[in-house]
Amino acid sequence: MTSATTIPTETSPAELENVLATAQKAAGPLAALRPAERAELLRAAADALDAATEELVPQAMSESGLTQARLTGEVGRSSGQLRMFAAELEDGTYLEPIIDTATSSGRPDLRRMLIPLGPVLVFAASNFPFAFSVPGGDTASALAAGCPVVVKAHPGHPQLSQRVGDLLAEALRAAGAPEGTLSVVHGESAGADALRDSRITAAAFTGSESGGKALLEIANSRPEPIPFYGELGSLNPAFVTPSAWQARATEIIDGYVGSFTLGAGQFCTKPGLLFLPSGHGRQQHIIDAVERTAPATMLNERIHQAHAAERDRLAALPGMRPLARSCNNEDQVGATLLETTVPELLDNADAALTECFGPTSIVVTYEDTDQLQAAAAAFGGTLTATVHCEIGTESDADTEVVRPLLATLRARAGRVVFNGWPTGVAVTAAMHHGGPYPATTASVHTSVGTTALRRFLRPVCYQDTPAPLLPEPLADDNPLGLSRRINGEHTAAVVSTR
């Protein structure tokens, strides 16, 4: 535990004005850097974060209740993410340069690429004090895109937020970034005021559905509406076929209980429902697995209370029965499993299919494939959907069951997980962390993975532009050595017609 320090106070209007003014001033110089130059800034930030691990993790523990191992891993994930975006900048295809040279029929020379939007406002989440907070994916992707970032700190870990912000800002400055590239502000009204400010050109948010929807409304009711990328809530259903259950029930039970209790169930990808064949016969094993889990400290008292209330509300729904529960312990909360059937669940779909943030989940039994399909079709947008099945070849019996199930799930989920669990989001190019509402407010984008930076880039087209004025990614001689699309062909060649 660190020694007590003063909690950062709410950012005053005068301080906010200064933050926004410097962010706006930084936008031009930051955008003007070559991608490879900006990559160096990201690496400097990553190095500074890693170097401070031993100072930051105890601070994060004291403010979040999360474990040292988990938080240490999160620092590494966050610095790794900054380095991933650095590599993406060097790859350069994220700029999407497209060149159509002039034609004899009079079509002008047209050259398109992506450019940064301008200052981005990031609303940090409580449940990942690093990976979805000040040094997290939204910040990393916006900086990579070339946008100054103003982070509205989460009130759950204000000191950590301020310290990480200071540390990254200093590292960025030392590496040559313009003043104002990264700032942290505190307080709900500072966040809302910043969102309304014309200098903010986009915002990203991870949090509750109600909070996110309120901010979405602010973003859209501005005189000039801006893109708002909210990640709000997700049920993450998991489906087990009879064949999979027969083959590896024990492994599935242990994996499921581990996944829904991980980090006290405070993951946006926590599996909220597990669909098992009716008469699954492993009641006792499930109860034992849940009882073996240790109670855990939740992020803060508000979340602790909200979880208890939501858990009890779910438990009181018609057709919902208690299945297993582990002990609470003083301020720590145990895990809860409820049980119901598909028909009972569908009878109460509106009330039952809502996110319960914390270590609570529901086992739902199904009679047949039709019930499985009907249940899958009852879900709205979700970050993930999981299927446990036994498919090695096209001729396996499960293929016939899972193919229509997958079609239904794909229409609702951002990521479909097979024979694993949705918690744990690999930070890599192919990751998609998103989905239709309420998973996100912008389903065509992702908040994790290299393509996350596209949220903060917009196209611009240069028509018949004199060569000295063309930006490097669009110049005839291709000084950055990019793969570009020239007259329909994907090539790293120079432009030969001009």
Place this chain on the structure above:
Amino acid sequence: MTSATTIPTETSPAELENVLATAQKAAGPLAALRPAERAELLRAAADALDAATEELVPQAMSESGLTQARLTGEVGRSSGQLRMFAAELEDGTYLEPIIDTATSSGRPDLRRMLIPLGPVLVFAASNFPFAFSVPGGDTASALAAGCPVVVKAHPGHPQLSQRVGDLLAEALRAAGAPEGTLSVVHGESAGADALRDSRITAAAFTGSESGGKALLEIANSRPEPIPFYGELGSLNPAFVTPSAWQARATEIIDGYVGSFTLGAGQFCTKPGLLFLPSGHGRQQHIIDAVERTAPATMLNERIHQAHAAERDRLAALPGMRPLARSCNNEDQVGATLLETTVPELLDNADAALTECFGPTSIVVTYEDTDQLQAAAAAFGGTLTATVHCEIGTESDADTEVVRPLLATLRARAGRVVFNGWPTGVAVTAAMHHGGPYPATTASVHTSVGTTALRRFLRPVCYQDTPAPLLPEPLADDNPLGLSRRINGEHTAAVVSTR
């Protein structure tokens, strides 16, 4: 002129329900087609449109007042656009397949691609009865993406809309598209009801700022907000350097007058303001050029009246002086040029910098480079900005003037045009037709050009998915022969690790 036919009535709630139900039913089968199969549907639609040119153009003339030449060109542009998207589907890179194979450290196999959102609602525009209406860019890009389309017809040309809708729907059906792939509905309340319906997954709109903002609000206040791609309004300023003026004032005057009066000024890319060096000395030439233009019929009486009111409001602003005017003629409207100075314009910026849809524009004189910069910085988002300058090499005097001007304009405009005019939007891969609000409600996307289809696609990630369940674009053996990103490398190779 065609013989009188009955005007399609407002779509009833029962009819709308049927349209939405069949659109939703079509979504799965349409999405399941291979890209190359969908390309054939688009080509069939293009062929049907071309084949009906002689029937459709007179109908469009009678409903829009636009000329035969212009409308014939628009049919060709629209069918060409459908064929462009067909070629894009065959190219296949629009699917953005990214594959990260499993690692020894336990990272799962992750494969990402883009999939269609589902049924799309298109609000047609009045000013392009083909190219931004039923067979226009929004429809073409949504169909290409694999989304069924419901077009809310513009009331300015309801008969044409219904006829084109019937014709395309029949051509699509004959080519093997599922029933419900394309429908047309009529009436404001049908449009708003469709936008509120949960089966609609995204909407596109081209029209006024007030209309677009009202629809944006509906899209965002749904229980599940959806992407809303609105193209609303644009001022399209044009800037002329003293060198360019000296070199080719006559050409610039003629080009400008031609551009702002083209199609009776009813282009979203109409240049609304032209910045000339003070003491430009070509008053008479400008007056002559305007007086030579013929009066033109506007799209409809409402637009006719709105233009007259907005033109007269602008003319009455402090510091605004009449410069030139061509004659009205019965129901036809002449062109109007007003004149002011940069300081006067900036004194009335809020009142003066609003779109006047029709053949009216403003010549603004500037004293020096500072005034030019200040004027450029006063604009909000705009589809285009135009610069006339004399730059062949880096050492040309204009480079120093234009470089900072370009930086200011690029921050506001979707397309920067050099030594030309913004009207005329080439339909090609490198085109960007968009920009920050109010140009569009979604500045990271375009409504023209091949990348327009990305508006209707969202990513999905397949984790550790059994081979028989992987979609073709992500399969190991790469049956579609796509260029994919595999473990960071851009390659058309098969996946070797599994």
